[in-house]
Amino acid sequence: MIGVFLIFYGAIMTISPTCILHVAQAWSTDSLEISALRIIRGSLIDNMNNLKSWSKGDPCTSNWTGIFCYPAPKDGYLHIREMQLLKLNLSGTLAPELGLLSHLEILDFMWNGIHGTIPKEIGNITSLKLLLLNGNLISGPLPDEIGNLYNLNRLQIDQNQISGPIPKSFANLRKIKHLHMNNNSLSGKIPPELSRLPILYHFLVDNNNFSGYLPPELASLPSLKILQLDNNNFSGSSIPASFSNMTMLVKLSLRNCSLQGAIPDLSQIPRLGYLDLSWNQLKGPLPSKLSIDITTIVLSHNYLNGTIPLTFSGLPKLQKLSLANNLLTGSVPSSIWQNMTFNTNDTLLLDFQNNSLTDISDDYSPPANVTILLYGNPVCDSENQLDIVHFCQLKTISEASRNSTKSKIMCRRCPVDKDYEHNPLSPMQCLCTVPLGVGFRLKSPGISDFRSYINDFEINLTSLLHLFVYQLYIDSFIWESGPRLNMQLKLFPSNVSVFNVSEILRLRGMLAGWEITLSDVFGPYELLNFTLGSYASDIPDTSESGLSKNAMVGILVGAVAGAIAVSVAVTVLIMRRYRGYRAISRKRSSMRTSIKINDVKCFTFEDMARATSNFSNSTQVGQGGYGKVYRGTLVDGTPVAIKRAQEGSVQGSKEFSTEIELLSRLHHRNLVSLVGYCDEQDEQMLVYEFMPNGTLRDHLSAKCTEPLSFSKRLHIALGSARGILYLHSEANPPIFHRDIKASNILLDFKFVAKVADFGLSRLAPGHDAEGITPGHISTVVKGTPGYLDPEYLLTHKLTDRSDVYSLGVVFLELLTGMRPISHGKNIVREVKTACQCGLMFSIIDSRMNAYPSECMEKFISLALGCCHDETDVRPPMSEVVRELENILHMMPEDATSEALVTDSSKIVSVSFVSSESSGADHLVSSGIPAVAAR
Template identity: 35%
Template sequence: MSARVGHILVLIMFIQISITSSQKNSDLVALQALKHAWQGTPLSWNDGSDPCTGGWVGITCTNSRVTSIILSSTGLIGPLPGDIGEFTELVVLDLSYNTGLTGSLTEAIGNLAKLTNLILVGCKFNGPIPSSIGNLERLRYLSLNSNGFTGSIPASIGMLKNLYWLDLSDNQLTGTIPVSDGITPGLDMLTRTKHFHLGDNQLSGEIPLGLFNSNMTLFHLLFDHNRLTGEIPSTLGLVQSLEVVRLDSNSLSGDVPSNINNLTNVTEMYLSNNLLTGLIPNLTGMNRLNYLDLSNNSFSESDIPSWFSTLEALTTLKMHYTNLAGELPATLFSFPQLQNVDLSNNRINGSLDISPNPSRQLELVDLRTNRISDFRQRRQYTIGLILVDNPICMESGVTNAFCSLPTKTSAAYSTPWNNCTPPSCGSDLVASPNCQCAHPFVGLFSFKAPSFSTVTNATIYDSLHNLLMSFFKNASLPVDSLSLSNPSRNLEDYLVLRLQVFPSGQPNFNRTGIIGVAFALSNQSFKPAKTDFNTYTFNAENYNFFSDLETGVAKSNTSSTGIIIGSAIGGCVLVVLLVLAGMYALRQKGRAEKAVQHNQPFAQWDSTSASGSVPQLKGAKSFTFEELRKYTNNFSESSQIGAGGYGNVYKGSLPNGQLIAIKRARQGSTQGGLEFKTELELLSRVHHKNVVGLIGFCFDQGEQMLVYEFIVNGTLKDSLSGRSGIRLDWMRRLKIALGAARGLQYLHDLADPPIIHRDIKTNNILLDQRLVAKVADFGLSKPISDANRTHVTTQVKGTMGYMDPEYYMTQQLTEKSDVYSFGVVMLELITARNPIEKGRYIVREVKQMMDKNKELYNLHEILDPTIGLSNQLKGLEKFVDLSLRCVDEKGTQRPGMGEIVKELESIMTFVGLNPGSEPSSSAGYEGAGQDFSHPYSNDSLFAYSGGFLPPNLHPK
């Protein structure tokens, strides 16, 4: 009997060993599947060794099972295959910062039952987020931000009861925020989650009342830059653990809940750029609040609230366009940490009294366009005070500095040298703060809710530098030094900082070092939450300077029997294997060449040859990075003249003295190499006196830059707003309209191929030294091929207010979409108003106010006062008629650009101007059913305000 039991035990052990061996083999098979699916895997994956004992880079095992795959920032290219679901012991999966990873996220991800960290930051995954992700019951970190995911948020995420960090921001998610209903789960069930990061998407509908409850332990609620509507739910006041609330840049309406001041732990609150009404909220008791932005809402006229004198932790107070009225208390300016006060465009009146002992940190007080009649100066202040457009500045003879707009101050910062002399490094090396030449790991920090507004305080950045260095040292990462530089606020009002991390002991990182540094940042291991910086995301650039070859040593079999048997079998199949290997090698070579061509289209560019990979450019010069760095004084802050969604714009000077504007892509907005090459080929064919000329480009050292002719008088928006100091009378505006129309007509009718601009607006019409209009910025342009001559079906992109509603609703882009945008520009020319201002749309305003039976169509109230006297506005009615034809809701009813040019020429002749006399200052002239809500309906004026904001060639 005992012998039988012993046999059974042996059998059980044999079965267990067999199962373990089978599971181990399944991991190996799955890793082989990943290797075949991806280009750019580490070389150590090719040595034939056991992944768990052979040192495969990025692979960690426990008991011979794969438990982590961390390959962040290693240059992977390809999809994520369903074989990933075979790693049933996997705990951590981080593939962040591999922009070559594309395709949808497989449903098999839901098989990873032991996964705690799923981190796919900054890749190019798209399609819907699979609902199977709700099966990952142990998941704590879910970071899918900065991809291209579409569709709705899976309700199944509500099943992740252990989730700590949820970040789905910076995608293209749509639909409503899911909440539970007793049958399906929802985000309200995530009572342990500390972070809801859902900003920079296209989420719509109301924020559900049931989303929040008193059991939640949320720290950060980031819903900014979406399309959310309806009221802020009163249940928000139940989540008293909240520290950061960002609901800005949506279309939220109604009163702010009266219990909002229950959130006494909140330090940053952004409710700006919505449609909120009612009284300004009562924030009494929110004594930890240090950053508050309620700007651009439609609150009822309210007296200065009493809590202005009680929130002593404030560093930043922004409430422009909020209908504030009354006299400001002097105590407001004495808060010890106060840095920035922006109460412009309100109805503040009486006498301004700044405390005799204002905050030492106070940098700016912007009170322009109010009703302040007196300023009590108790002493000489060094504060940047702006009182432009107040009665105090309208008295004759007033020359006070505060009655003019201040010049832009430099926000330059860079980590200082560490008591050494910086060396002269080679063109592909960078000097570290320790004065060592190396290839740094580079990326951008985006701090989404810093507690401060200034970007000039070096002490703050020095503190962050020290925290980062301590963190890297304590984590035993191979970091010698790091540099922080170029602090700025982007379009989403995030603080952006450039980080360079330098390797220790050698000029290059190896893959293991890069993975360690990247994982520390993607996994939020570095936590500055207890400092001024709060929550962040990090987006890294590709690192192409690995120093190690990662060669593995193949295992040898010491068994002579094995050698003999292996030799015999090998001799039988050698020819077959050689043939198969050759076929496989050719196939892999073709795939690799195709991948390289797509991502590095200039890799084989020899300007002396006729290689097919050479961009077919007409007159555009290729600049090196070093050349452009020299022309812009190392891209200094003083050279920066603007910024947009694409990146920064710098003014430079060529050796021959010609001024240039350089548009430098920022990391995260960079196009793929093939798309950049295609855009260059398109722009190099555009030559017209009313179109900004492309001089050249840079595709060097991972940089993408476009070099344009410099246009001295900036944007039409600058002149209409008064920022440029140029007065545009009626005759000048007619000439500008005609010039811009001629530029657009050229793009539509004479360019080869014809081009739809897709982003016509006053920010993209520039004025040269003779006020000749030039159409600029082709970042969203679409060429029209013969196959799609009638329309191009494409994802909706553009700028809200100028966008064709027909295109918005059908996704069918036509030349008439540009015509609609141009019609809005024409109305902006006569009113100098923003297309959407305080919830009012310029097209609707003109239509409702106009009366054709009265002089100037009864538009006196909304005409720009600087346009001229009424008796000087001959032809204005014809101009208005033409503009309203351009903004007809049906594209078929709008005129073409050729017809618009003829009518504008007719108007100019009617008023006594020669339409052919426009001076030219530039050479070269060619030729004499989806469910979308209407973007400009009353309930969705800002429906697209959180969407794509295209780049501008010049500052706004």
């Protein structure tokens, strides 16, 4: 009996536990464009005649599904050394039997659809050097047993849904150089034990949920070059002074980590090229001295004060100095670029927006390569500064992509039998050649402007690949959130029309096998795809592994020990189960095309029914125009919120896919996280992280028994504003939400606000043919009455200030507890009228606790400013965030004791008296007057 078990239906099913990968998936010819199936080295090659596979039709021309299993060799284990299945659309789960592959050195399932957990048995493969699972749908915790892999060099689990802490056992990975765990849901404290890793180069854990303190022990990592911890929550922690001892560090990125205190002395880090400490609560002066190799300094959105040091003029490689949204005073420096030499592609961005800079030299004329932003500084308000008006306009700077350009030399047309192109960089420009396509991403580059480093990159990569520089053409590049740099490359043959097969295999092996290391300034890379194109038909039937071409396309792998044991009884049970599932599935509409979004988990209807006890009424937590919302629990125990569309829902397929596409690439603590979706059986469901405290509208409702305090309302307002500011300025490309309202602001267990529901969102406009970015999108009016920007309603012109208006209405709801429109009354008009009549405090929510009057006045003023009828008069979201931060700085730091802090030099001790106590329900203070809610 041959160990082959076949399933040719379209569903993923659990099969014999002897298969390495539990998987079934449809295939098409597109798979040929992706990286090699490099499975076999060693004795398995000697037994290739034992391999069996099955397909329905020709796997190169028709879709098929199957399970491939391999019979166990006589000695009881398999001699596989490499298992690389890069971006082959595999789905299913990793089986515990992977632990049987005791000779395995490379386990590479990158960029597939694998879900489930990482089996602890992987810890048995002590020969493993590369464990590459990034870009899947893997969830659950990290097994402690991974710490047993003492030969492991690279661990990549980024862009999954893995949760829980980093096991302390990872400190045993003494040969690890690369820990890439970013873009997951990891939580807890970062273990200080990791400081024992002697040769760790790259530690990337950004976009997770880490908390606690920032371990000073990390400074003991002797070889660390990149430390990237962005978008975590080390609330109350400061940047350890010991970080100044990290002498090998090239990049330090701690953006949006809730860090406090002063910036330590970093002048002793000789090779530091990239520093990002933005979006924290750092105070004190700017660093006076940094490495002369530094290219990027981003310290914006903090509370840094003092003047801009003149020492910044001694940084010859500087590309970006962002100090926006701080408390800086003094003069605008005019000498930063004086010691710099600018080539054609060299640029320098100086972003000083929203500070308190008051002076500028009389002759302020930077070279054309320098961009200066001064908007929001007093210097822009001076009447005698008309010559700097172009520096004072509000701008957002983003690096444009580099697009391919056609050769200007007139050449004959190339043959059409292959994907011929003229290489625009070749000394033989009219030679028709067939390039290879390479998707390539720099995961943590130490630069902010790639244009001036293009030549360095081309020389670096081609020298590592043993190519001439003109053989590499950068077709395009674009910055992604992180920041990460996504590039589409073309590799051209050298003075011949086509690559030979051995050269293709060599290049593919070097890129897919991590056999090159780029210069430190470019950081680690990842291969996104290796497109064979016309070469797919030229690859011989027998590859390095001995596999036929059909097997390379068709095998959904699995080396097994003992598939012979699969019984007929198990098969019958599975088929019965599946027939039952198919009977339920028949009602799925044949008219609707199911969507597929990369990097987002697709759940089955059965998964959703199981998670909600078959959509029991007891699990329902809400209902709206879109449908019902249920609380569910996934098979791994993760609590989720499931939004199920009802038939004839307001939200159509376009909005459904829009929300999935947008949320899949947005990562911010104040945006709700999308776990996955379901799109089958005429059902549309979105699966979010569960928000135990519901919506903001719930807590403003008269039915709420525990009303929000003023302090909590301010924090909710700030969190919401930060999330929207991220959409407007940090997302790439920027996004207009278009449906901001109290019911779309969710609250987690700590009452942290998270903006949700992106079904109506629109991408901000891009550059037109003249390089000008329009300020609006002309579109059909959509949104919720009461929150709609009146100018958008009249002109159909959607702008970022349309979101500002909607958020202003939410602020008014926070202040009054009213609905936007109730019994014919409009909340904006009601509040404006009350303020004009001197009755400002009469419309404050009577259930609110006492509040400082000055803080309340500022909040009301901000809310009404956001709701101004004229678009241009409304503040940008960056100003909204800054004003809310200033108001909160006037509020108590300790929300429980409610001690009132007016500024850094004056602290007034006060106490709040509960309305239940005898006496009064007002704020007692000898300082700032306060009023109780009426």
